[in-house]
Amino acid sequence: MGIGKSTLEGVAGLRDDFWKNKSVLITGHTGFKGAWLSLWLNSLGANVSGYATEPPTNPSLFELASVGICTQSTIADIRDSASLEGVFKSNQPEIVFHLAAQSLVRPSYKDPVETFTTNVIGTVNVLESIRNCKSVKAVVIVTSDKCYENRQWARGYRENDPLGGYDPYSSSKACAELVTASYRCSFFNRKDSQAGCPSIASARAGNVIGGGDWAADRLIPDLVRALIDNRSAVIRNPLAIRPWQHVLEPLSGYITLAESLCDSQSGTDQAWNFGPDEENVRSVNDVCDGMAGRFEDAAYWRRDTSQNPHEAHLLQLDSSKARRELGWESILGFEEALDWTAQWYKGYMAGKDARELTLNDIDRYQLRLSRSIQAAFI
Numbered sequence: 001m002g003i004g005k006s007t008l009e010g011v012a013g014l015r016d017d018f019w020k021n022k023s024v025l026i027t028g029h030t031g032f033k034g035a036w037l038s039l040w041l042n043s044l045g046a047n048v049s050g051y052a053t054e055p056p057t058n059p060s061l062f063e064l065a066s067v068g069i070c071t072q073s074t075i076a077d078i079r080d081s082a083s084l085e086g087v088f089k090s091n092q093p094e095i096v097f098h099l100a101a102q103s104l105v106r107p108s109y110k111d112p113v114e115t116f117t118t119n120v121i122g123t124v125n126v127l128e129s130i131r132n133c134k135s136v137k138a139v140v141i142v143t144s145d146k147c148y149e150n151r152q153w154a155r156g157y158r159e160n161d162p163l164g165g166y167d168p169y170s171s172s173k174a175c176a177e178l179v180t181a182s183y184r185c186s187f188f189n190r191k192d193s194q195a196g197c198p199s200i201a202s203a204r205a206g207n208v209i210g211g212g213d214w215a216a217d218r219l220i221p222d223l224v225r226a227l228i229d230n231r232s233a234v235i236r237n238p239l240a241i242r243p244w245q246h247v248l249e250p251l252s253g254y255i256t257l258a259e260s261l262c263d264s265q266s267g268t269d270q271a272w273n274f275g276p277d278e279e280n281v282r283s284v285n286d287v288c289d290g291m292a293g294r295f296e297d298a299a300y301w302r303r304d305t306s307q308n309p310h311e312a313h314l315l316q317l318d319s320s321k322a323r324r325e326l327g328w329e330s331i332l333g334f335e336e337a338l339d340w341t342a343q344w345y346k347g348y349m350a351g352k353d354a355r356e357l358t359l360n361d362i363d364r365y366q367l368r369l370s371r372s373i374q375a376a377f378i
Contacts, residue, residue: 021046023091024095025048025050026096026099027050027096027122027126028051028052030052030053030055031056031103032210033142033208034050034062035065036210036358037097038067038071039358043363049091051078052078057215057216061213061214065358066355078100078118078122081128087129088130093135093136094136095262101119102169105169106217108167116172119176120172120179127141127183127200130200137198137261139200140201140258144205150314155316156273156278156316156317158273159204159321180202181271201268203271204272205317206275208246208249209337209341210248210341212358223288235302238285238301241282242283243280246332248365253322257326268326272321272326273317277330279334282334291341295342331368340361
């Protein structure tokens with residue numbers, strides 16, 4: 001049985017010319033996920049503009065991969081509502097991806113005010129700007145798998161499970177979900193008299209890994225820095241279990257979701273999980289050992305025995321709704337996600353161009369997507 005064009009068009013990046021000349025605004029484009037998304041959408045023909053603070057790390061993927069040359073970049077704080085609204089007015093985006101955030105758990109304990117104002121008020125500012133910008137058709141608000149009230153369930157959390165958050169970061173992401181839901185009901189309710197208003201959805205992903213991440217206090221960057229410095233990485237919670245996925249997996253979900261929102265598909269303006277399959281739900285220990293093996297055991301690590309703030313032990317997502325209703329799927333297993341991540345860093349350490357490494361991963365991921373869909377229909 002062959003595969004038709006309509007089937008392929010439901011897959012991120014495979015819709016003929018969908019993104020060509022689309023005006024797209026990405027908040028947080030200088031961050032890890034934002035830089036990957038900017039490059040991917042630019043490669044699909046979108047006119048990408050970005051709004052974010054200076055790159056949060058040094059080095060940064062944004063600078064290493066020269067993301068600035070393919071985006072109309074504004075460096076400003078998401079909490080600066082006047083500046084943000086000016087960018088909306090000048091760029092007139094059709095599609096908005098809101099990724100700007102304080103995205104780490106431990107820093108949220110050190111500065112909860114910055115975390116809540118950035119993640120909550122920042123989201124309010126984005127939604128207010130959208131209210132005043134008639135060009136916007138689709139909005140994807142990116143939150144986190146940590147927005148759920150963590151009850152240490154063995155099953156994955158579903159989109160209708162209670163929101164919560166022990167630490168300030170997790171709580172702020174739950175708040176961002178509530179803000180998004182409130183604005184959707186109050187100001188972007190397509191079921192009422194506000195037909196023609198933007199379609200707004202939120203997206204919750206697992207723990208992303210991939211080349212070009214240099215964030216402090218994040219597992220893969222900590223391991224890579226230890227490797228480069230020829231020392232042991234200090235890992236604080238090796239038995240914690242998380243839903244690991246390559247960064248391109250949730251990004252393909254965000255892109256697929258945005259396409260569906262633009263098509264005004266009924267019921268897509270809601271919350272969505274984009275997490276990995278169950279075999280990717282592994283311990284921190286598994287990731288450490290897996291990376292060590294891929295660097296010929298050079299990436300040693302040891303357990304941090306000092307006192308650390310509370311973090312959940314077990315967390316996983318149920319993404320069956322996205323698979324069933326959006327046709328999205330996770331295509332890279334745990335070992336492949338580690339392979340792709342290690343290969344990127346090895347290439348970078350060998351002097352290869354970071355932009356080329358990143359675009360090559362995007363190209364081969366899209367090829368895998370195409371082959372995966374074709375195989376399902378043969």
